[in-house]
Amino acid sequence: MKTLRVLAVLICFVSLTAFTITTDGGYDIGDVATDFSLENIDGKKVSLADYKTAKGFIVIFTCNTCPYAVAYEDRIVELDKKYASKGYPVIAIMPNDTDVKPGDNMQAMKARAKAKGFTFPYLMDDGQKIYPQYGATKTPHVYILEKSTEGNIVKYIGAIDDNYKDAAAVKTKYAENAVDALLAGKEIEQKKTRAIGCSIKTK
Amino acid sequence: MKRFLIIVLLLSLSCKETSKEAVAEVKNSEAEVKSDIDLKIYDYDGLEPLINKTDDKVHVVNFWATWCAPCIKELPYFEKVKAEYEKKGVEVLLVSLDFPRQYETKLKPFIKEKQLQSEVVCFDDVDQNRWIPAIDSTWSGALPATIIYKNDKRQFYERSFNYKELEKEVQQFLK
Numbered sequence: 001m002k003t004l005r006v007l008a009v010l011i012c013f014v015s016l017t018a019f020t021i022t023t024d025g026g027y028d029i030g031d032v033a034t035d036f037s038l039e040n041i042d043g044k045k046v047s048l049a050d051y052k053t054a055k056g057f058i059v060i061f062t063c064n065t066c067p068y069a070v071a072y073e074d075r076i077v078e079l080d081k082k083y084a085s086k087g088y089p090v091i092a093i094m095p096n097d098t099d100v101k102p103g104d105n106m107q108a109m110k111a112r113a114k115a116k117g118f119t120f121p122y123l124m125d126d127g128q129k130i131y132p133q134y135g136a137t138k139t140p141h142v143y144i145l146e147k148s149t150e151g152n153i154v155k156y157i158g159a160i161d162d163n164y165k166d167a168a169a170v171k172t173k174y175a176e177n178a179v180d181a182l183l184a185g186k187e188i189e190q191k192k193t194r195a196i197g198c199s200i201k202t203k
Numbered sequence: 204m205k206r207f208l209i210i211v212l213l214l215s216l217s218c219k220e221t222s223k224e225a226v227a228e229v230k231n232s233e234a235e236v237k238s239d240i241d242l243k244i245y246d247y248d249g250l251e252p253l254i255n256k257t258d259d260k261v262h263v264v265n266f267w268a269t270w271c272a273p274c275i276k277e278l279p280y281f282e283k284v285k286a287e288y289e290k291k292g293v294e295v296l297l298v299s300l301d302f303p304r305q306y307e308t309k310l311k312p313f314i315k316e317k318q319l320q321s322e323v324v325c326f327d328d329v330d331q332n333r334w335i336p337a338i339d340s341t342w343s344g345a346l347p348a349t350i351i352y353k354n355d356k357r358q359f360y361e362r363s364f365n366y367k368e369l370e371k372e373v374q375q376f377l378k
Contacts, residue, residue, distance in 0.1 A: 067270045067302065101272075137361070138345035159344075163329045165302065174332075194335040196300060199273060199345040199363075 026135010029191045032151040033059070033143065036130045038093065038123035041110045046121045048091070048145075048152055055087030056146040056155070056182060058175065061095045061136040064112045065103040066198035069139040071164050073116050076140070079160070079175060080120040088144070088179050090120040095131035095139065096201040104201075131200055138197030144178050155182060158193030240311045244303070244325040247334040253296060253324065254338070257354045261293040261376040264350040266326075268300045269309045273363045274347040278317070280366040284373055285321045293373060295321040300346065303327050351376055
């Protein structure tokens with residue numbers, strides 16, 4: 001029995017290391033997402049671990065300066081309003097280098113959050129350490145995580161919905177469908193989607 | 204003599220073009236006469252033939268938008284490729300992902316101001332989850348992005364270029 005357990009641990013370990021090798025470019029579905037401690041617009045640090053009662057998270061890499069991100073601002077607020085109370089709060093992270101994009105600096109983030117009535121944390125990826133681990137390449141870029149005993153598991157990667165231009169003309173709400181499936185304990189139908197966004201700015 | 208050969212080559216190439224393209228060229232020259240910019244707007248089904256030509260030319264297709272800072276930065280390099288390599292059978296197509304409401308207010312003034320020589324087309328198709336992987340399976344959707352292809356040989360780049368880097372990639376297709 002003991003050898004079995006050791007074997008199980010070994011298999012776990014091997015598969016985990018295999019995962020880290022294959023997902024060099026960021027997370028894939030099923031990976032454990034890293035937690036972080038990033039500064040919010042109110043000056044306080046925010047970590048996923050702070051959310052004791054959350055069932056998971058809607059992590060969105062977004063910014064002030066990308067027209068696609070701006071087009072989705074209201075819909076991101078709606079996502080948080082709809083799902084924070086159900087256990088899936090929105091956590092927004094601004095991944096751009098603010099020397100390259102001064103319009104995304106902390107002061108600008110505060111102003112934007114206030115103007116748009118953000119109901120969720122809007123965090124600065126200071127030092128740009130977090131977005132590469134997730135594998136985010138653009139804004140907006142959504143990662144839906146489900147809390148488990150092993151950590152926060154990546155369940156969905158991609159777009160918010162299928163129409164950046166017109167919220168009223170959306171046919172499929174990818175992110176909502178994913179959270180709804182998680183809440184219902186069902187399999188997510190579309191685990192990965194793609195949308196145009198602005199490349200994350202680096203020096 | 205060399206120049207003569209190139210002219211003959213170009214003539215023979217242009218003969219190969221389909222009548223549809225010839226019509227498009229006529230349209231373009233009309234637009235020039237009117238001195239207004241006649242932008243063609245495509246959905247993915249319309250764009251697909253433009254990025255899958257089999258005419259023995261090297262096609263450089265750049266996805267950009269006026270709001271995309273790194274795109275604007277690299278645009279002169281694509282223009283330079285057109286200027287330097289057009290005679291060698293390289294065509295540049297600039298596919299704008301500007302929002303339709305900004306065609307008149309942003310895109311057209313930009314094309315005029317920068318006097319863009321490469322062909323610019325507008326690409327407007329909200330079903331991005333369909334066409335992004337169709338254009339390239341590795342494209343996450345970030346701009347800028349570029350395709351260089353010649354007939355069946357094809358390379359996709361989700362990145363920015365400086366002129367040297369871009370020229371090097373183009374030259375690989377001219378070998």
